Amino acid sequence: MYTNILFPIYEELLHLDKNLKKMIGAKNPILYAAAEHLFDAGGKRIRPAIVLLVAKATNKYKIISHEQHRLAEITEIIHTASLVHDDVIDECSTRRGVNTVHKTFNTKIAVLAGDFLFAQSSWYLANLNNLEVVKTISKVITDFAEGEVRQGNNNFNYKISIDDYIEKSFYKTASLIAASCKGAAMLNNCNENVQNQFYLYGKHLGLAFQIIDDILDLVGSNISLGKPAGSDLKNGHLTSPIIFALEENEYLYNLITREFKNKEDTESAIEIIHKTKALYKAQDLAEEHIQAALNALNNQYPCEACNTLKLLSSYITNRIY
Template sequence: MTSATSLFSPVEADLRLLTENLKQLVGARHPILYAAAEHLFGAGGKRLRPAIVFLLSRATMPNQEITAKHRRLAEITEMIHTASLVHDDVIDEAELRRGVPTVHSSFGNRVAVLAGDFLFAQSSWYLANLDNLAVVKLLSEVIMDLAEGEIQQGLNRFDASLSIEAYLEKSYYKTASLIANSSKAAGLLSGVPAEQAQHLYSYGRHIGLAFQIVDDILDFTGSSEALGKPAGSDLKSGNLTAPALYALEEKPYLEKLIEREFAHEGDLEQALALIEDSRGIERSRELAAHHAQQAVQHLSDLSPSESRQALIELADYVLSRLY
């Protein structure tokens, strides 16, 4: 299986610089926020979102060096993503993220909420300083979408009548919007035509959806060690994802367990067994593969390059996390 590290080798130096810059951007003025930022940016995430921004920046500027604005866009993208994770962890009362204690479990809820707000505010400030209205609009929309996704998820807890379409819409808001809009923004900073910028948006949208669906499958099939959080935690909290929604079509009793919010002893274990015994996981894999294939089709008008190849292979990498 290809690792994210080898996949991102065309932009390895860009990502190293990004990590250094992120710590400096947060600045040492607020020691507690700086400690939180060090904790976040040092937690060794995959850096998937900035890597896509860098790869698309290089793929759309084939014989030129990428600009300082491309680099700043990648930093803003990671800041927005990190801010949303900090807030998500507070809402979900999660103790671990990538196997590392979350900001609120290390520093308390107040600092975590403020750290998230601070990162959103910082990213907005750096965004405005790009002096590119189209890019500002794209990434401002992402910040709205993240909140919309979180609200939808909160309102739909334990709702067994949720449709796959509604699930995909929420997944777009929570995950794919940032990847789609920052992909398009990278193209706009490179000066690509409007039609091509739209293809980059579609690439990011489909990759983002595939990534989220795979994450949701892993919540059922991964080990707690690999996930960095307890397995089955989405279902337990009432967040119904593709495997559960597909399983509901085959296993009517699952609806009863969900609607009573796993109140009786053994309910959650029974629900997990019903999902495992259905085609829910298999159909979710097919859905993820569909979106990964769709993503690749939107790269056809980019000229061949190492970065374009990495973007194509990324679609396989996203799916390979399941095996």
């Protein structure tokens, strides 16, 4: 289904895959191998796809410029760098169906590979020669760090609110999608109102994407997640379904307080969450953000690219089924 949705930019995404490895071009063979390892594992390329679609939607002739192609590639490199660091912090052993970089090499190489990818993305970003785009995208890298610190500070904190969770999710996931959408519109010299509309589209789409990911962590398989199911829970990341479940079942407090120390604690927690309305409430929250994303598009761009952006919204919520 996903591949069918992106048919209008199929060629562009093939070109992007070829370019990613050329762009990392590390002189050090170990660094290159570590970065290449992740790109070989694939991934859905949702973020660059959105950039390419916004680029088309905001261009009178539906043409994607060289700079916008490059922005799509930069977006994927930044995302990939963040995954390398996330996997180290969360001690994940698999990602996208293959061993993580730190599992294949070691933690030191993984941290350096993530740093290297961030540095490469910054270099290519500077070469876009557009100061406003540079400012917009470079803030994302600081947002990642902010999100990671907030998440770490709230591990096993059962007092975390939905607002705290949404704010952390913005920093960790939605910020990149929002900024890259705005950047694509900026490169077409769109006015500030149009830039902000696409920023809001990306922000709400990113938040919905994260909420669905968090639901899948409790109901999905390793294949649909790209990482082991239940890993967020084990690491003490209290996501929206868990926050909602805490409102209904107090026994969850005991499991969280003892940090799932007992062998069966994680399974017990998942079982409790399934017996509450938490998953439905989290799904409703995701739907609210999808609706906000669609409202931001506001039917002002009647074209194939914009229709595809709308279809992507449906795809994101349909990943549960």
